Amino acid sequence: MLEDSGEREISLVGYCMGGQLSTMYAALHTDGPLKNLACFTTPVDSDGMVLFKRWLDPRYFDVDRVVDTLGNVPPELIYASFDMLKPAQRVAKNIQLWDNLWNDDFVRSYRLFERWAADQIPFPGECFRQFTKQFMWENRMVRNELEVGGRRVDLGAITVPFLHVVAEHDHIVPYDSARALVPLIGSEDKREVMLKGGHVSLVAGGNAIYRLWPQLESWLAERSV
Template structure:
């Protein structure tokens, strides 16, 4: 018979709080004096470089199980290391250990001369070129594509305009389709008040400070709440390490190529052409119904950046018979990285992708 658990006395609780307060003070000094934690540590090689773009091939960490290589497509405004934070908290590392051959497109930080880049460059040139190089490097004739946030938009545009191409499977995470569901973003870019032509013509590439401020406006009290949470857990080394990595990534935004920003603002945010199946790239209509590859869209229940109303129409618009939507607990970032992702998204992705990669 198991003995009943002993209740913690008031004296023990006071002692615990005093100890944690002391640890907070010590850890607070360490927090201020130490640099940012290292991220993106999974061993990789650059197999192709073009301007700021780099195509990575990650070194295998187990015997290859699945024949079809995986190519990760990232957003244009965020650093890609959110999918490779640190050993034990890396989707890339997880996929490698499960036997996948993993590649990633890192768009890099746009230069002043990159302000002319448009969706045409990414969807009709960069992504197809990288897919061809992945297949050449892996000696396979198909590739599975995974896109996160705007990377999912780019991946679906690529799939729609290359319906007879080599895409074996397509997985998207928190990918917006219906601009009317973007709530505060929709208001922030309201054409009555937001002069996108003046912004781009004056600045060229859109500064990351502008984008970062727009994200902060979606949840204005979030940063204060995060600081309070950090103070409460400053004694906890694992919490502090995780906090610092996520905070570094959230603040590590990059400029948005100016012409692409103008294009996205007008055709996605203002005209909502993506949701209406009216978006044209290079004179060709992006008809998502032409995508026939197996498709999965994984969305976050508490996503304030891409609310469910913005993501919901994607699966019905895809033409594949094998398609599904999965909603998981978490927010826009915690869906793909951290403890929540380890136990929710990653196993879902492995199971779905594994069945379709043999």
Template sequence: MAESDPLSPEAVAERVRREVDRALKRNIKGLEFLAAPRQEVGAMEKELVHREGTALLYRYRPVVDEIYRLPLLIVSPPSNKGYIFDLAPGQSMVEYLLNRGYDVFNLDWAPPRRDEAHLGLADYVDRFIPDSLAKIAEITGEEEASLAGYCMGGTLATIHAALHAGNGVRNLVLFATPVDFTHMHLFQKWSDKRHFDVDEVVDKLGVIPPEIMLGAFDLARPANRTAGRMHLWTNMWNDEFVRSYRMFDRWAAETLPVPGEYFREQIKHLMWDNALASGTLEVGGRKADLANIAVPILNVVAQHDHIVSHEATQPLKLLTSSDDYEEIVSKGGHVSLVAGPSALKRLWPLIDGWLGKRSV
């Protein structure tokens, strides 16, 4: 039997030696992972230009001399921190947009205090978003802006646009935005009114802790955390993979609490009544009619989104009055639309192509 034969004693011994060596290196890397400080996030400089309660409005510092006339406001989901749009150089949607000449603002959120448990949908769509747009107009001198939103940030942007038609929003750009909540199947099961007493939860807790929100996401993919850890272990000596994993892991771990009243209305009006898609949602005594939205709409959907299905986004096409509607279905999952190197190559150039000619 030749020495190169994989079944020879010498080959078996060499294979065992390599596996032991890999296991030792993996353990060393694992200890480094556990002992490492939090992964730094954020690639681009920004300035806090307005604060109102839990709302934080940031402006990113332009990086090119010529910028588009229309500023861009990105609304974060109230349960998540906005740095998902700006994770790291090469994985930052904000960095990409700044380099393409956009004047980028982000409406982010601070954890609500106990005395802010009363904040509801009206506070977000009738106060925080309009006040942010007014501040942007004051800073830039432009009365119109493009309004974008991710996940529930997109839902809030949509409700705002339906309530405030013709009030300064020129374009609407939405990422993984649920509108028809009957197609949020796993969340429907999680919040089933036969078993879930939302009034009792809100009345007892006031501010809804992030563990409740994380529980809903874990229900969507019960084995996701375990599979992620196993994938991390397999790739432990890949420094770039580990760095990326730690950034996303930090973002997920820093899920925010949300005001109880906002949570109650989200469950009752959006999840149970499907009021936005059915045309019955009332906010501040006014009906949020999707037919009021006539501005250009770009609807960006993830093909393998386990949280917001393609069907959940379709009222944006069917029920709005926009005659300038475009949809992009991108490969990947819920987060890959707004973060990561893959979106830089295949998705964000398409968004730039659509938004650029509507921002002059």
């Protein structure tokens, strides 16, 4: 990106697990070109992800067998786990679609949104194995003990301006899982913002246009000129 743009610095935005990956990069590459870091609904404390924690209980979930058998984890498995958090939600959405089936604008918006929300890709097997063990089982990220490539990810090493936006009604990454992120970051310029919405509606859909993206725009405008 730096080569294509001709710039010397970059601002990075990470959503959900992308926020985890972004903080890992920032912590392990403190001498890199990163100028600003913004994360949305990023989990750091697996104890706050109660249902996921139960489903991945090592007494019942053999992650080694799953990965050794399947290789990369199928996207259908990941998507099904989200559906199980709110089993009636898909039924409610289908009813809403039926009620608006002759509204062309609604149907078009519905199809675009659902296509984006359901666009899961296979989860790399070894990453899934490590993520399950180090993050979900051992909760290493909130303890600053997570390792990537044999190197410890110290979130306190991050010193660039940092923004974390969380959703008030997030059922995938509850606030109990996300609240510890900002205190762990070493930056002096750091901020947490809570906005109305859920995990998906925070970043996509009509409300996101008026809530999230103006927040990010104004925050970056003060730090990227």
